[in-house]
Amino acid sequence: MSAAALGLLVGLPLGVVLHRGDFCMHSALREALRRAPGPSVRAYLLALAIQLAGVNALAGLGLLEVSPPGVAAVAAALGGVGFGVGMVLGKG
Template sequence: MEAATASVTAGFILSGLIIGAVFGFILQRGQFCMNSAFRDTLFMKDFTMFRAYLTALVIMVIGANILEEMGAIVLKRQTLYPLANIIGGYMFGIGMVLAEGCGSGILYRTGEGLLSAWVAVFGFFMGIGATANGILNPLLLLLKNESSSLSLSGKPNAALWELIGNGPAIKWSVISVVSCMLLFFILRGKPFTVKKPEGLSWPATGVCVGVMGVV
């Protein structure tokens, strides 16, 4: 029994190291960062990185739901706490701007040896600790109590398609419509004329990040 447990644990560690190394390589070579994606979109009207993000999003939505349909995984949808989501998203956005990188961007920049990225990672852990067990925990409990959750279609964690109905047909119809809308935005204009001086192109980055997200 102990040998089997040790074998499974070793398998998890080994697979985690391999997937982490591959994912880190993709992030670094593609310079994939949500802070850069939103900044370039809003202030420079450059949609290159945002296209990569949307490409990854489409692949992950489709891939994860296929795996769920196959019974390989169970998607644990989170309870909707509107106020907590808004405040948390706003604070995270401020943090991305101040740290000059999102979670993924900061992590691969630590691998590049950037001192400011290491400081930001330290800030991540301080923030997590303060919220989970420290001075900010009362605020967390206030924002995520049962009375502050929002139920849609009779569920506190309803999926998007459940706002319309239930069943595989409705689910995949909604996923198809949303995916087509995103693909329309991704492919509009002349996106493939954008060339990077080095590293992965935005289509390759988006596809690779999406596949790794599913894995």
């Protein structure tokens, strides 16, 4: 299975759940910095732990190649700008 197909298979359901749950990364980080970490921070850490375990399991089974041949600096910069624009538009 290609990395793009796997990303869609995992990313779409996760996106739907995060959207339906009104999860906001900015709010979670603000919550963690201003007071004791609450449910938003725990949800983020749980998602991170699941992702780490999932990627390592898929790589271990040979279903996912995790070592790309190189990093395209222009693509990374454009992706960062696109992400930033999306965060501003989403008021995140």
